[in-house]
Amino acid sequence: MRVPFQWLCELAGLSAPVDEVARRLTNAGFEVAAVHHAGEHWERVVVGQVVRIDPHPNADRLNLPTVTTGEAELQVVCGAWNFEMGDKIAFAHSGARLWNAYATEPRLEELKPTKIRGVLSRGMLCSPRELGLGDDHQGILILDPSAPVGRPLIEVLGDPVLEFELKANRPDALSVLGVAREAAALFGTEVHSPIPDPRPSAGALGMTVDLRIHDPALCARYSAAFVTGVSVTESPSWLRTRLEQAGMRPINTIVDATNYVMLELGQPLHAFDWDTIRGGAIGVRPARPGERLTTLDGQDRALTADTLCIVDAEGPVALAGVMGGQTTEVTSATTTVLLESATFDPVSIRRAAQRLTLRSEASRRFEKGLPPELTELALRRCVQLIESIGAGRGEFLSADAWPAPSAPQPVTLAFDRIERLTGLAYDRAEVRRALAALAFTLDDSGGELRVTPPFWRRDVTTPADVVEEVARLLGYDRIPNTLPMGRVTGVMPGEVDPRDDDLRDVMAGLGFCECVTYALTNETRMARLIPPDLLDADPEAPLGGAAAWDELRRSAMNEAGRALAERLLPLHRAPLRLRNHLSSDESTLRLTGLSTMLETLRANRRHADRDLMLFDYQPIFLRREDDLPDEPILLTAVLGARLSSGRWDETRTVDLHVVRGIVDELLTRAGVDPLAMGCQNVRHPTFAPGQAAGVTRADRLLAAYGQIAPQVAAAFDLDEPAWALLVDVEAVRAFDTDTAQFQPWSDYPAARRDLAVVVDADTPQADVLDTIHRAGRPLLASVRLFDEYRGEQIPPNKRSLAYTLSYAAPNRTLTDKEADRSHNKVTRALQHRLGAELRGPSGHGDTQ
């Protein structure tokens, strides 16, 4: 809300500098977002007068006013039409700094002489928005005829305007008087209320209106006042200037007066042309089925039963608290006006305004809940204002319906409650003074504080509210700094798992950079993970329906692939969609982080050709029937094609074994026993055939990794092979007790034996290793694969695996004979169980 400083000072009886007022109000909770020093940028803006208006030779929508500044006559090109010859306007010379009226972020720009459609413009006629005087940019600002031509505009219009950040709890703060009360309490001054005393006038004009409230829950009070002899003309300049400063557009005397009072007191008013009201009656009720109303903006609206209406004897004439109707609008032909001042139900008004997308200055105030006491006061002030500007004569209150008056309830609290909550022992006298300054009535004769708020402070209902009033008025800066003492807490529900930190650290240690990605994506983006020829490209269901997935699971996946799809890449699940979204790219909660990570990989590929290693450690969202979705955390990592390795510029190409090395280290470090991990081929359409694998433990898939299928990589616009690693963090957690049992080793020299085994090409290495481990017990201390060979020296369909084995005993140096005996057991087992042949000289190593 914009509050002109002069206006505020008048009502608050203030004479403090604007920055001091802004600072103290902000500290007390009336946050001043900005002080607009209207005029601080107006060095080259002066009062000008239009002396001629020519048509633009090349553009019908532009005209060419000539303006005198007293010293010179200057022709400009102008797109506005709301001025006439002789009007005084704000004229900007070139070099003036004006607000760009079209920029989304406010910014000042220097005006330069420009040719517009072939005609040179030697300055500009300014709109209020361009001068920083509000949002209005529908026409240029017309100044009061008394403004002296040639004088700097700042002498005519310069007045700071305070812009307040609105808070939802204080309807009284949406008025100049409300801010003034607050300022007066802070500065110890006297409020100068603009509300005139009542005068006995009902019936003086000899007119009556029959008021009827159908449901007091929807309209607590409806007050009305007649004004006759109405002259609907332009308001005086002081009034128009104030409205403009406050960001409202002047319209005519009657509308301006109602708006002025709304700004001043916070009570929205509406003016009906009385002669258009049928049957001399006004009622407040919800709309009936089939009723329609053409509102002031010219829209014909069908009304629903939850829309509160103002009706005359025949039907709706206004949407209560939201917008008036066209047929009852005040026009230049109007002679008699009925002013409406009412208290509507905040929820009803808020819902109607939202439903009709008609949120106005009026509805914003009703939504916060206005006090019924205000209706009558606002009418008095409005009638007085209309009379003072010669726009009519009226009654202060002609009719009033207030079915169930109620006063604010007192709040009772123990005095020490204030100290108990704030931690500061206030003096009783200063508490009394503070509450009195805010117009609270206080009775502490019984020891307890019995505090009754003024009618405009119905937000104060609990002891905590009273404590806040005292603390903020006396200043939060007096509250001391202490640390909370107290009892030790127990374990809290939902504690963050410290192992999350460990996993992130391990990934960083392995060379990956952590990403924090958006949880929002859409189905088309996720569907890129499936080659397009496998999913029917249905724009309605980019991820395919249940039938498509049944088929995919049957034909394009093996069992491990299905486990991957189930746990780590659940693209077959129906995702959670948003009802409202910022863009269709972000309409859905993700089922996987992989598509987003491949997009991130692609974005980074533009500037890097190696070491693209990224991971993301965030939840995915899985729908559950009648419950919150499941939000399991998945670790999703992606790698580009090449990693730095060796000398400065050397790289190695990522392959399945490179990723497996990472997976092994990661899972082992996460606590999974490396000897208990199994590994399987994974067939899944997201991954390249034969280039993907899953690591299991006790039949549970812990992680899957592999090369992204070339078609999928292409769909993400990747120009080189990409690799991915998905880890089921929850599953890994189930096994993190595997390790961390101390295993002693032998300090005696180990006997080393090398071994090259020729086995069938499709015999898994894991079987060979397992056989070695079993047969080598108990002296086998370690086994390390050092070569794999296929080629001419061995038969086709065979491969040779070469290992270094170490044998050791815990309590003595092993003799060669003992080592040989163990080693022979190993070779025999390989021969018998796997049909392996031993290649080359059976290894004899050194004793180390």
Next chain:
Amino acid sequence: MNTRIDELLAAAQAELAQANSDGELEAWRVAHLGRRSSLTLALRSIGQLPPEQRRAMGQAANAARRTLEADLDARRQTLRRRTAHAHVDVTMPGYPVRLGRLHPLTLTLRDIRRVFAPLGFRAVSGPEVEWDRYNFELLNIPAHHPARDMWDTFHVQQDARPGDLLLRTHTSPVQARVMEQVPPPVRVIVPGKVYRYENRDASHEAEFMQVEGLAVDERITMADLRGTLTYFVRAMFGPDRDLRIRASYFPFTEPSAEAEMSCHACNGSGCPVCGGSGWIEILGAGMVHPKVLADVGYDPDTYQGFAFGMGVERIAMLKYGVTDIRSFYRNDLRFLRQFG
């Protein structure tokens, strides 16, 4: 026979002169002094000689062995000296070793947790997709309350409706979730992602991180709130920081406060970072509203406490000098590699 030893000695010495690295020296040692070297074999075979030759042979072989060991030492010294004098450009870059990095938001969250942990605050998390009841109603924000305008909300499509599903607009629902489940005292911080239906620009994100704090017991005061926050800004931004609080409004706290810290860039004298004011808005806070306590089953006449909430990006931006909040979510390696 001594001739044979002499030959071995000469051959070994000739070869030693060619050895130019530690590796080659070791290979030479294994070949000429190791278990299977000719010299060792010659020594082993002494037993096969006639007794009168054994002594001379043994002495010769052992002498040769000592000579070779001395030569090896000498050669090693020579090589060391040579290496020491050889020109190695120590300004050459090392061969690449690449550690990864943690995201700056992760680092900032860890810093925040580290500050609060010694004060007894335990870190907890809660769901990102939340019921309207927890996100709003239990925080004293009933349906159609104008305060709902403070949070532009993403709503989630639903088939059935046991309640309205939304993306949480703040981490505050976890306050209610924790208090519902455990009796006081409670002391938690809640890091996590939140969502706002709001267009992005340099200072606004639709998805961002918050940390919520909550402490409830019998005598936790606003002074404790202020002290805790002062402790926090000093731990995060240096011991010279000051904290001030001013009145504000949040539906779930009463009294409510906005906290500002003295600018860490200019020490409060005014600079572009603080917009010239010397103070930087850093978080919202207040004393937990009695209605919020009552709704989770805490007796508001016995228990009271404070809550606060801060934007993690904002803290990270101040700490690292990042000027565009969207940078955190672009995940550009040129950005990510600058932190941690």
